[in-house]
Amino acid sequence: MGTIWFCLVAIMIVMYVLLDGFDLGAGAIHLVVAKTDEERRQVLASIGPVWDGNEVWLVAAGGTLYFAFPALYASGFSGFYLPLMIVLWLLILRGASIEFRNHIKSAVWDPLWDFLFCASSLLLAVFYGAALANVVRGVPLDASGYFFEPLWTNFRLGEKTGILDWYTILIGVLALLALVMHGGLWVQMKTRSKVSERAGKFSGRAWWGVVALTAIVTAVSFRVQPQIKENFTAWPWGFVFPLLAVAGAAGVQFELRRKDERKAFFASCAYLAGMLTSVVFGVYPMVLPARNPVYSLTVNGAKAGDYGLKVGAIWWTIGIILAASYFTFVYRSFSGKVDVKADSHGHQH
């Protein structure tokens, strides 16, 4: 039961990254790819009806993690206290920027929210990457089952780690580049003329960084977290996950050259899904590795009672099927390129 929930939570996190990932990425490149007010409205209109629903995957994944692995939720969230609070503030700023921008048209109002939207999206991508890296690297858990990590210590991978060190920053930058690529491909697919062209070009450039950093990070991660090597040796079928990532990355470049905007975006989804599932596969059965492996939290150590998990499996399945149907319906209703003039996003007086 624990392993099933480990996989289900992983699926929800992957869904969150794929969906909110494109609107975060769109935010991070907002100022660069869209210059005029009309162009910026296009970018915002492409995510306007969906960003909030995308963010619900974070809330739902959080809730699922909470009831399936309460001990993990308790020790992980209190241990990552400061970065999580910063993530919350960034999410608040970002949500406010998207919603408030189009209420007023003014030379001081729009640029302010555009800047905040861009900056908060960008920083969120970096923090998410760093958070994931913290899990891979391991945290200073002790016998009490709790820890508290400062934002940084000496930027090295010693016993007293901080949230930010060279390894987590490296992955933070990779996350930013990957989401920039992902968001750029979304914007390319959903907008017209200049914005679409610039976004496509920008994604193409980010791609080189993504590929280079992916290679470095992969090599380093095998050394930082020995469990990864063990798992891939023990269960070689797990190589499908990194292969998916490689195929996705190759697909992005291939489809960009063929100018197939939809397929390029879906290739990027495959890359992100492949990377995340590789990580998840690599750390199993740990849910939160400790610097001292004795204290690592495992699936069995962190899971809730079996009855609750069984009941949860029933309603979760029903709920996710429903959610998937709403999402299909919403994305179909807003399919195709956005049209700013015909779109009722916000309103001007």
Next chain:
Amino acid sequence: MEEALGVHRLHFAFTVTFHYIFPQLTMGLALLLVYLKTKALRTGNEHYNRAARFWARIFGINFALGVVTGIPMEFQFGTNWAAFSKTAGGVIGQTLAMEGVFSFFLESSFLGLFLFGEKKLGRMGHWWAGFLVWLGSWFSGYFIVATDAWMQHPVGYRVGANGVIELASFWALLLNKWTLWQYAHTMLGAVQTGCFVMAGVGAFYLLTRRDEVYGRTFVKGGVLVGAIAALLQLFPTGDMQGKLIAENQPVTLAAMEGLFETQKGAPLAILGQPDVEKRKLDNPLVVPSMLSFLTYKKWSANVRGLDAFSQDTWPDRIALLYYSYHVMVGLGTIFIAVMVVAAFLYWRGKLYESRWMLWIVMLCVPLPYIANTAGWMTAELGRQPWLIYGLMRTANGASPRVSAGNALFTLIGFMGMYAILAILWLFLVYREIELGPEPEEDLRHEKKIAIAAD
């Protein structure tokens, strides 16, 4: 530890109080939007669709703020209340996760369609989008109240060998009798906020003699729905909540009512200031024997005062609890008076001309916010010193490794950020009210003629 505990409590109290400003309006307004969309569908009058579009814009601002201030609530269970989460996460995580899976997906998906897809969906489709937003937001309320109700009155659990509380019965958790009454009471409170805001804006338009067609629609909808909600708030939901507290949390009842001494024919305190040190109520204005009657339907019934309980089970903020409760009840009574009189005037066909009544309705707008907040304070302060009533004390629930200094840092951060959000919220909502709904079609036509004539 002491200091950290205080900061963690204030952290949650502050963020949840601010957060609840928004859902109470959106949950109430969602119902009123369904009312307006239904009217539009049944009468075929475009006026109601334009009215719904106006309120949808105000709904959108509040909904966005509700979302961004809501995510911190879920996170804080882990960040600030880790010991509690580790112990009880297997139970309350269920309802919190169900909220995400069953209501937030529904609500956010269809709100996107409701706000951006009116043309694409058509009349019937748009009605359904509004209906599903309402359903989603009310499901959400249910799961949150179920979570709180379990902390007030834990059921369907078993304590495992390592002290961890596990779920034993899913349906007992979901159909907790405490949940049902608390939910009804909470949702009626939200409906009243929605009604007072809608009627208040309508009254503002009528008093300033602008958009009067809309003003009448808003006042009528707000007052009629509001009058029903105000009455149901008192009876049966408020009454039943009181009975549940008397039965299951008698020490809380004594503290709420400021009853220090056990007595037969206990009086009901209307006004007065509790002096906890001297264990008496200063300047009391009381109705003799009323508390006995309300609680046990018998004038001479014995009601246990605080002296009947050991002091370490007393709520730790008795005076604040007493005031919260009295503010809630006092305002609830005022709402009944205002709404019933306004509804009477509407029935006599005099409401839109009774400027004194419109003034009162308009000035009442902030009051339901205060009443809802006071109601939640009563529930949560009344539960003290327990985090889970009878099972786990608040003092044992906070995160053991998060220091007072770090918690204070983020509390101050939230205060700063929320101060800015509050200013923006007031500014943007007032601006929407000032801009007003789209002009009625005949007026638009007249304007065009006027422009053509120039």
